[in-house]
Amino acid sequence: MRLLKSIVASAWMGWQREMEWTNPILSLFIKTVAPTAAVLSAAIVYWFGSSSAGLFTPERLAYIIVGASIYGQVAAYAYVPTSAIAEGKWSNLYPQVYITPTSSIPYLAGRCLASFADSAPVIVISLFVSYYVSSALFGAVPLIYFSFDSVVMLAGTLIVSLPAALALGYLLGSYSVFVSRFEWALPSYVSGLLMIFSEALFPANVLPYPFSLIPGVLPFTYLMRASRAALIYQSWSLYLTSMGYLALGGTLFLATGVIAFNLAEKLARKRGFIDKKVM
Amino acid sequence: MKLRLNLTLWYRTMYSRAWVRVRSTYGEPLWVAVNLAVPLLSSLAMALLYSSTGLSKFAGFAILGGVMLAFWGNVLWSMASQFNWDKEVGIFEIYLISPAPISAVLVGMSLGGILATVPSAALVTIIGWFFFPTPINPSWTVVLLTFVLTLASLYALGMLLSSLYLAYGREAESLNNAIGEAINLLSGLYFPAIGAGSPFPFAVQIVASLIPLTIGMDALRKAVFQTGNVSSVWFDLALLAVMAMVLLFLGDKALKALEERGRRQGTLVVRLK
Numbered sequence: 225m226r227l228l229k230s231i232v233a234s235a236w237m238g239w240q241r242e243m244e245w246t247n248p249i250l251s252l253f254i255k256t257v258a259p260t261a262a263v264l265s266a267a268i269v270y271w272f273g274s275s276s277a278g279l280f281t282p283e284r285l286a287y288i289i290v291g292a293s294i295y296g297q298v299a300a301y302a303y304v305p306t307s308a309i310a311e312g313k314w315s316n317l318y319p320q321v322y323i324t325p326t327s328s329i330p331y332l333a334g335r336c337l338a339s340f341a342d343s344a345p346v347i348v349i350s351l352f353v354s355y356y357v358s359s360a361l362f363g364a365v366p367l368i369y370f371s372f373d374s375v376v377m378l379a380g381t382l383i384v385s386l387p388a389a390l391a392l393g394y395l396l397g398s399y400s401v402f403v404s405r406f407e408w409a410l411p412s413y414v415s416g417l418l419m420i421f422s423e424a425l426f427p428a429n430v431l432p433y434p435f436s437l438i439p440g441v442l443p444f445t446y447l448m449r450a451s452r453a454a455l456i457y458q459s460w461s462l463y464l465t466s467m468g469y470l471a472l473g474g475t476l477f478l479a480t481g482v483i484a485f486n487l488a489e490k491l492a493r494k495r496g497f498i499d500k501k502v503m
Numbered sequence: 504m505k506l507r508l509n510l511t512l513w514y515r516t517m518y519s520r521a522w523v524r525v526r527s528t529y530g531e532p533l534w535v536a537v538n539l540a541v542p543l544l545s546s547l548a549m550a551l552l553y554s555s556t557g558l559s560k561f562a563g564f565a566i567l568g569g570v571m572l573a574f575w576g577n578v579l580w581s582m583a584s585q586f587n588w589d590k591e592v593g594i595f596e597i598y599l600i601s602p603a604p605i606s607a608v609l610v611g612m613s614l615g616g617i618l619a620t621v622p623s624a625a626l627v628t629i630i631g632w633f634f635f636p637t638p639i640n641p642s643w644t645v646v647l648l649t650f651v652l653t654l655a656s657l658y659a660l661g662m663l664l665s666s667l668y669l670a671y672g673r674e675a676e677s678l679n680n681a682i683g684e685a686i687n688l689l690s691g692l693y694f695p696a697i698g699a700g701s702p703f704p705f706a707v708q709i710v711a712s713l714i715p716l717t718i719g720m721d722a723l724r725k726a727v728f729q730t731g732n733v734s735s736v737w738f739d740l741a742l743l744a745v746m747a748m749v750l751l752f753l754g755d756k757a758l759k760a761l762e763e764r765g766r767r768q769g770t771l772v773v774r775l776k
Contacts, residue, residue: 268688
């Protein structure tokens with residue numbers, strides 16, 4: 225019960241930090257601008273390249289719009305530990321969380337849940353806006369199906385991706401407890417690498433061997449595949465297979481993340497990094 | 504005599520502010536790695552996307568976009584929001600009570616920012632061209648002139664934004680995030696946003712043309728990948744020069760107006776709103 229209360233309290237804190245700095249509607253609007261612009265940039269790059277080559281297809285446009293939109297959710301998770309821990313050291317919040325009877329594990333889980341809650345509507349809005357703007361710009365409707373079934377399937381995908389998201393939070397949190405400078409460096413690299421290696425914009429076979437093997441071991445790749453199975457291919461078999469891999473990979477990834485974070489936190493306490501601000 | 508003293512003070516202030524920025528980057532090479540992440544990985548992702556469409560010759564557009572993204576990121580995060588951060592840590596009030604001209608601080612920040620971003624931009628170029636060798640047809644004099652004028656107008660925009668951001672508190676970070684990606688899209692960082700090949704309707708192209716990065720990217724693409732002579736980019740260059748002067752003028756006016764308002768309302772050094 226105490227664990228649940230801690231998670232809810234930190235989720236509320238994360239929500240306040242992300243959404244309540246101004247009117248929440250305005251905050252949601254401002255948060256939507258960047259992911260939508262990023263999705264449209266990717267769609268235009270595809271349109272510009274493929275139409276010059278005479279290879280433009282609405283299916284592939286849909287592939288990019290869905291992948292780039294879902295990637296916005298993954299990228300949002302990458303910055304949670306920096307905001308929760310590295311920034312928390314500067315504001316003296318994190319050392320206070322650390323000395324409470326429950327550990328930082330539920331604190332980080334709550335912050336990840338807050339990120340899920342505030343980025344999920346952003347992703348849905350950016351998906352819709354990109355769909356309609358792309359249709360208007362390119363004169364070709366992306367083959368995305370917004371039926372009741374497909375939306376429920378997408379919601380299920382996002383929920384099943386939570387363990388993987390938490391795992392990313394804990395792994396990056398293991399880095400954040402040690403840093404007091406360059407705290408944005410690793411999240412920037414991780415989110416950038418995930419854009420390349422999680423099939424967000426193109427299939428794995430575009431990458432040269434052996435880099436093309438990397439997407440197969442990342443749970444976020446299966447998040448992309450399951451989302452596309454729901455919204456584009458309408459294929460239950462592909463959807464369930466991807467969801468299975470996402471759940472399994474996410475759970476293994478989460479176990480690794482929790483172990484790594486526990487070890488990192490213990491080491492950081494021993495070496496005095498918990499409230500260290502400048503190295 | 505007084506004019507000479509003023510000029511000396513202005514120059515020394517500008518030099519000092521630029522030196523701090525250059526020293527902080529070159530004295531800590533990790534900064535280069537930190538600044539490299541977003542422009543390098545974004546441009547590689549876009550270059551791979553171009554390759555996957557079957558036209559890898561356009562991958563060069565993505566790499567050029569990554570190079571300019573390094574500078575645009577610097578303008579947003581190290582120019583526009585800098586006074587806001589200076590206010591948070593208490594440096595801004597020291598600027599105000601010292602005789603140092605604020606305009607010199609801004610110009611010093613710009614020059615220092617450009618010099619500090621050069622290594623990241625160079626690495627994006629080298630790594631990008633290593634993975635995606637693209638045929639180019641440049642006249643280096645025209646490329647250099649276009650590049651310098653693009654940076655001048657971009658950093659002048661940064662000075663204007665930094666003045667405007669003085670009016671904001673913690674919301675500057677969220678605004679920066681929103682503005683950054685929206686301008687990447689409208690300015691055609693990775694594709695032509697104006698003229699032939701643009702996906703945007705004419706009205707949007709007109710709006711996009713008000714952003715210095717749009718004109719700069721258009722001119723750089725022409726200078727690097729197309730004919731490479733000055734006749735193809737002279738209009739863009741003239742426009743960039745005019746933009747730089749107008750934005751400098753507006754930045755100076757906005758800074759003075761907001762400084763005056765802040766002094767009267769007593770909000771100039773208020774840290775959290």
